[in-house]
Amino acid sequence: MSTTSVLFDAPGPKAKRLYAAVGVGSIVVLLLILWFVISKLNEKDQLTAAKWKPFLTAEIWTEYLIPGLIGTLTAAAIAVVLSLTIGILLGVGRLSAAAWIRWPCGIVVEFFRAVPVLMMMLFAYALFGYYDLFPSERLPLAAVVFGLMFYNGAVVAELVRSGVHSLPKGQNEAALAIGLTTQKTMRLVLLPQAITAMLPAIVGQLVVILKDTALGYIITYEELLRKAEQIGNFKSNLLPALIVVGAIFVIVNYFLGLGAVKVEQRMRRRGRSAGGPLAPDQIDQTAVAAAAAAALPPQEQIR
Amino acid sequence: MDVISEFFTEYDGLKAFQQTIYLTLLSALFALVIGTAVAVMRVSPVKVLQVIGSAYVNIVRNTPLTLVIVFCNLGLFLQLGIQLANPNSPTSIDDNNFRLAVLGLSVYHAAFVAEAIRSGVNTVPLGQAEAARAIGLPFLKTLRYVVLPQAFRGAIAPLGNVLIALTKNSTVASVIGVTEASAVMKVMMENRPDVIFVVFGIFAIGFVILTLPVGILFTSMSKRLAVKR
Numbered sequence: 001m002s003t004t005s006v007l008f009d010a011p012g013p014k015a016k017r018l019y020a021a022v023g024v025g026s027i028v029v030l031l032l033i034l035w036f037v038i039s040k041l042n043e044k045d046q047l048t049a050a051k052w053k054p055f056l057t058a059e060i061w062t063e064y065l066i067p068g069l070i071g072t073l074t075a076a077a078i079a080v081v082l083s084l085t086i087g088i089l090l091g092v093g094r095l096s097a098a099a100w101i102r103w104p105c106g107i108v109v110e111f112f113r114a115v116p117v118l119m120m121m122l123f124a125y126a127l128f129g130y131y132d133l134f135p136s137e138r139l140p141l142a143a144v145v146f147g148l149m150f151y152n153g154a155v156v157a158e159l160v161r162s163g164v165h166s167l168p169k170g171q172n173e174a175a176l177a178i179g180l181t182t183q184k185t186m187r188l189v190l191l192p193q194a195i196t197a198m199l200p201a202i203v204g205q206l207v208v209i210l211k212d213t214a215l216g217y218i219i220t221y222e223e224l225l226r227k228a229e230q231i232g233n234f235k236s237n238l239l240p241a242l243i244v245v246g247a248i249f250v251i252v253n254y255f256l257g258l259g260a261v262k263v264e265q266r267m268r269r270r271g272r273s274a275g276g277p278l279a280p281d282q283i284d285q286t287a288v289a290a291a292a293a294a295a296l297p298p299q300e301q302i303r
Numbered sequence: 304m305d306v307i308s309e310f311f312t313e314y315d316g317l318k319a320f321q322q323t324i325y326l327t328l329l330s331a332l333f334a335l336v337i338g339t340a341v342a343v344m345r346v347s348p349v350k351v352l353q354v355i356g357s358a359y360v361n362i363v364r365n366t367p368l369t370l371v372i373v374f375c376n377l378g379l380f381l382q383l384g385i386q387l388a389n390p391n392s393p394t395s396i397d398d399n400n401f402r403l404a405v406l407g408l409s410v411y412h413a414a415f416v417a418e419a420i421r422s423g424v425n426t427v428p429l430g431q432a433e434a435a436r437a438i439g440l441p442f443l444k445t446l447r448y449v450v451l452p453q454a455f456r457g458a459i460a461p462l463g464n465v466l467i468a469l470t471k472n473s474t475v476a477s478v479i480g481v482t483e484a485s486a487v488m489k490v491m492m493e494n495r496p497d498v499i500f501v502v503f504g505i506f507a508i509g510f511v512i513l514t515l516p517v518g519i520l521f522t523s524m525s526k527r528l529a530v531k532r
Contacts, residue, residue: 007424007432007450008348008442015348023351030355044383114511116471119485123503126492130499207365214367218478225370229377239382242374246366253365 041239051237055244060231068227069248075141075213075223079148080206086149087156092191094161097182105157112154118215121147125219140221144213152209159201163194200264207253207260214249224248306498310491310505319487320509326404326473326483327513331466333409338416343451345417346424348442356417363414368475371411375403376479397480404476408469415465423458424450428532456528463521467514484509 011019041047054060093105112120124146128134134142167190175185217225228245232238310316344356363371379385380403387406388398427450435449455462477486488506492499 007346007445009436011348019349022349026349026351026355030351040383046382111507111511114471114514115507116474116485116510118474118477119488119503119506119510122485122489122492123499126489126496127499127503130496211365211367214369215475217369217373218475225367225373229373232377239378242370242378246370246374249367249370250362250365254361257361257365 046239051235051240054231054235054237055240060235064227064231064234065224065244065248068222068224068245069252071141071216071221071223071227072210072213075144075148075216075221076206076210078141078145079152079209079213082145082149083152083156083209084202086153088160088191088195090153090157091160091164092186094157095164095186109154109157112150113158115151117147117151117212118218120150121215121219140216140219143219144216144221144223147215148209148212151212152205155205155208156202159198159205160191160194163198164190166197167193196267199267200260203256203260203263207256210253210256211249306491306495306501307505309495310502314487314491316484316487316505316509319482319484320513322401322481322483323470323473323513326401326408326476326481327466327470329405330408330412330473331469333405334412334416334465334469335462337409337413339420339451341413341417342420342424343446345421346446360414360417363411364418366411368407368411368472369478372404372407372475372478375407376400379403379406400480401476404473404479404481408473408476412465412469412472415468416462419458419461419465420451420454422461423454423456426457427453453530456525456530459521459525459528463517463525466521467517470513470517471510 009015038047045051090105090109093101094109096102096105121143125139125143128139128142128146129136164186171189171193172185175189176182180188213221213223214225216223217229220226224245228241229238231241235241341356341359344352345360347353347356380399386395386399387402388395392398431449431453432445435445440448473483474485476483477489480486484506488502491502495502
């Protein structure tokens with residue numbers, strides 16, 4: 001990451017003055033924007049104490065924000081466990097030597113990666129509701145988990161696959177040479193190393209899952225965003241409520257992201273896995289190495 | 304299979320997918336512009352700009368898209384009265400929602416575009432920037448003539464991933480009443496719960512058709528355009 005500093009020379013006196021001028025100029029622009037936003041908020045009476053005070057009362061926290069956070073975290077936690085399970089199964093299936101396992105797993109993974117999570121949630125909500133599969137108070141949670149589980153399961157499957165591909169060929173060959181079956185090679189040698197290499201990326205994926213629980217808002221799941229709306233209706237301070245909930249999301253996710261970086265650094269020090277750790281940035285919701293992953297040699301895709 | 308003909312006639316599914324495509328393309332354009340600007344700020348020599356750029360990326364990347372879109376409607380429009388469409392035109396509500404959705408999608412995905420471009424900048428070998436400086440190019444010219452052209456070519460694969468994610472994420476616009484594909488799917492499922500799998504299948508295939516060629520195109524482009532080293 002230090003490569004960026006190579007883009008410019010160590011500044012001389014003239015450049016230093018220029019940089020300072022640009023810096024001051026951009027601070028001024030920033031302050032102007034801030035001033036504009038604040039005056040606009042003020043004009044619409046969004047900065048009054050009545051709108052912000054409620055967040056200092058215990059009631060808002062115990063009745064709304066904390067239950068909302070628990071709702072968000074519950075859905076995320078269940079989805080994480082289930083998506084890891086089916087993700088590892090699908091990923092291993094996709095690496096299987098038997099074509100009749102490999103192909104269906106591949107199709108399932110590609111399908112669930114192509115379909116929007118929201119559509120899967122809407123589908124699950126309508127499906128579970130129509131066939132009465134869950135008690136009605138559990139229905140939104142079930143639909144949220146269903147959507148998250150399949151999408152992220154497919155992503156984890158791709159992570160497993162690229163993790164295994166990133167291992168040196170010698171690992172597989174050595175395991176086979178000492179007489180392990182292909183199954184045991186996968187279970188005892190390749191998978192443990194691949195999962196260690198994937199760990200930062202998986203922690204990074206937690207952020208994606210946590211963010212996507214907010215889609216549950218659309219199917220009436222009681223998570224943070226829904227609670228923000230309820231606070232807004234209750235205290236008529238919708239805008240502050242949205243800002244506070246946004247801040248909660250940012251803080252929780254920021255620390256999760258830091259966790260991913262920590263895990264990666266730790267593994268780089270330990271260096272137990274034969275393959276290097278996968279960069280967490282790389283495996284974002286947007287940055288999942290899509291079709292490209294399949295086509296590029298492993299070293300390039302984890303760069 | 305009357306439900307398939309219903310998709311084309313009664314529900315006008317093609318119109319819905321057309322909305323999805325419009326949302327995607329417009330947001331992609333704006334996100335590319337904002338994202339490039341943010342990426343340039345993050346690699347610039349001015350500390351303040353670096354801080355602003357990384358603050359933008361960190362805040363936006365950690366906020367759920369649903370919240371961003373809901374904020375655009377409930378916050379910007381209903382609370383602050385920011386109108387993006389002519390309030391006197393007959394379609395002003397629809398236009399306004401559509402434009403707010405484009406705004407939210409662009410702002411959100413710009414953070415990912417910025418990260419993609421920054422990763423592209425990291426693929427450019429040090430020697431390129433050093434050589435550009437050696438022949439006396441200042442920072443902005445180094446970026447414009449030497450680093451960014453190569454960075455974009457190196458960032459094509461991640462940019463393609465952002466575009467695919469954007470296509471899928473455009474469904475979130477339905478939360479503020481844009482009638483794109485997922486909104487129409489929801490209505491169809493409510494009216495025809497007996498054929499719910501068929502309905503889901505139709506729309507899922509629609510998205511596979513939209514995203515698959517993009518993936519293939521960007522993969523082949525990233526190979527064809529990659530700077531040979």
